[in-house]
Amino acid sequence: MARQTPLLDIKGLTKHFDISGGLLDQLGVEKGRLVRRHTTVKAVNNVSLSIQPRETIGVVGESGCGKSTLARVILGIYPPDRGEIHYKGKRIDALSHEAMLPYRKKMQMIFQDPYASLNPRMTVKRTLEEPVRFHYRTLTGREVGDRVAEVMELVGVDPKWAGRYPHEFSGGQRQRISIARALMVDPEFIVADEPVSALDVSIQAQILNLLMEAQAKRGLTYMFITHDLSVVKHISSRVAVMYLGAVCELAPTGKLFQAPRHPYAQALLSAIPRLGEKDPKHVKLKGEVPTPIDLPSGCVFHSRCHYAQDICRRDIPLLREIDDNHDVACFFPIQ
């Protein structure tokens, strides 16, 4: 794949959340002395990623891996603690609210929960008009209305229902409306955070088809976050596997599913229930998933890895290219 200027370039992104609470919550007694304890959730740790225009990069991982936090940092909902985000070559992670506004038109998000992602007290019309009115103040009311109708048709919701409230729609329809909201400002890059996880299989197929059509028609770039590996296999060109805030493997979809090189990716892929597969060989991982509060030292996966050695306990492996376009963060990748 020719390396063009990436649409989005993320370097060394780190985000920790301080959940220490107030002063009284932090105080504790250790060995007879009063100490002040800080509790931080280390959600994203030194993540670097380049997203090419028009590609769909899938981000997979289990709960606590930091994929949702990564999405929100990229979109500027949380400022990163460390690292840089570049959009088409321009740095955007440290911009003021005003300077960021033009980029808000280019980057949008679709959320997981179709019931919480639409304001229950606003009609669909108001929800869809809001982003357009905000970014394109010169449009007349009529023009805004036309645009709303156009996008509603694109996502398959009858524009006649624009005056209804979210609770009058089904989960699948609400998700379509969410997609419409993201498309209203004509973005280039969309982060989809588990957009079909809460939907039934038959509706899931409809929404995935819709997303793929919209991408083809409008030349969109997607970052598709999910825990459902069969979905990600179908829709992504590249996949990043995350574990406890770090990317452990990044590869083109076909290659990853055929031969994962990181022990965690291997275990994860073996655990997916496959239709009609009797007697699956699940790779059983040792122990429990550690919390992002108490990150293990060295490689975050070492405590559960069957192949861990001393160096894995001490040093953090960096993501490096071991094959054509195939990056792994491991001292002993599987051959």
Add this chain to the structure above:
Amino acid sequence: MGHLLEIQDLVVKFGLRFGDLTAIDGVSFTLNKRERMGIVGESGAGKSVTGFAIVNLLSKPGYIHAGRVLFEGIELNRLSDEEIRKVRGNRISMIFQDPMMTLNPVLTIGTQMTETVLAHKEMRKTDAMDLALEKLKKVYIPSPEKRLSQYPHECSGGMRQRIVIAIALLTNPSLIIADEPTTALDVTIQAGIMDLLIELCETEDMSLLLITHDLAVVSQVTEKIAVMYAGRIVESGHTDDIIHTPRHPYTQGLIKALPGALEAGSRLNQIPGMMPTLTDIPPGCPFHPRCSVGVPRCGTETPILMSVNDRNQMVACHALRRP
């Protein structure tokens, strides 16, 4: 030698202000000892309601309108509240999607487990604790002695679900009804729980009724499946038959809609429309508005389950077609 569980023409309704709505319309199936069966369907199909109806856990305004639930020969739907309590949690145990529906956050695990035992059997508290410990070991909980004095919030999601399974095992039930037990869990944890359930059915001489929307999970765990749509069973039979040679258009559509079925990047086969809600179930076959095959009868006459081969595969369709 009768069946362990036999459901005969079960009809469950909900008494709402507009009138009574039918949630389950004539569901019948059987389950034998040590058998693992799956009830598959999307949300709103009525599968959870079926599970709850078996042990009379339907919350108002739901009620059993007609039909029989026979468990070990006893008609459960005719039992009084007092009598069904002796069966529920004892001979039949339930596992829910959210372990916190079973676990009380303010009691230690040990207390909850001993409480469960003592509710159904008379024994000394220390014996009950020993029994609890034994069951925790059966579900492969690491350091089980420590767990007894811990609270649910000190355990991870997967651990909690294992504890719930251990509680379900305390009374040596003959049947476990599991309603979406792994839907809220991560994939790697899910795999472990499913393996555990299969193992326990064999070692503890139990049957499993697995209620889920996940076709892949059900295909790995169960021996027979019933596919539900809008309150009716539309297809049932051996798991392998249903997965590899589905005969009902809905089952076929469902399997084809799974992302794994096609080549990556291509358009997925989608079933147009949505499952009807309880208030607007169409006449005749409930699936016919979305069905690509159809004969005129589909709009007027509700199809009944009929055998399509000698391997006990049953389909409710007027336009039976080969896959």
Add this chain to the structure above:
Amino acid sequence: MSAWERFRQSYLLHSFKRDPIAVISFVVLMALITVALSAPVVAPYNTYDAATIDIMDAEIPPSWMEGGDRRFSLGTDIQGRCLLSTMIYGLRVSFLIGCGAVVVQALIGILVGLFSGYFGGRTDALLMRITDIQFAIPYLIVAIFASAIFKLAFGVGRYEELAVPLLIIIIAVSHWPIYARTVRASVLGEKNKEYVEAARVIGLSHRPIIFRHILPNTMTPVLVISTIQVAEAVMSEAALSFLGLGMPITKPSLGSLIRSGFEYIFSGSWWITFFPGALLVIFVLVILLLGDWLRDVLNPRLYKG
């Protein structure tokens, strides 16, 4: 569907029609409010007009009793005023103060709750401590100090003129913390919801997010506590007037009527305390019953069942 159509088919109306207590309470409340607000028209006498009052008419029992006078159906109070008329005017005062106090305390409390919940951190800590301190000070103390200071500063005559606004402020200032806490709890729940994140991704600043998105979604609990707060405000005013800290004797409210009759109960003029007391109880009761119904109907969990 127009808004009226939507209302007519709504669950709210349906549930209301099926609940006899709610219907009766509503009817009674509407009747009382109508009577109270049209006091100058409805009441037989204008009790604020000193010219119509004759001290010789004092302590006349209700008309159906021995010694009663047909002019005064419920008798007269210690100053010779028609008790029925005074009760109607008194109800009006109670109602105005009740509603006024709730509007002011809601305004203060909602703003505090919104900012506290949304911004969190130090803002939250500071605002909540202020709320706690305000909550801890009994409204009686506030009333004692406020009215004493006011009377000292402006004189008793001015006090009588401005008693209603002053009482509204006193009760509002003492009671806004409950709105602040309720709204803050709602805001904490709403601000992490995805529609708020979506608003951020669009690029909206804090102000439209707080007022256009979050505020409307906190209104349900606000509505529920408002009915209780109206009842509470009415009772607070009655208590203050009873203790002599509220409405002056020239513009009595139900509370001050109860007080004035209190000293005369044992000398036989029981009606001066009894009738205003009964009216107050009925008024507060119907408000509370309606509030109960409203709380049940707006409770999302009960609604689903």
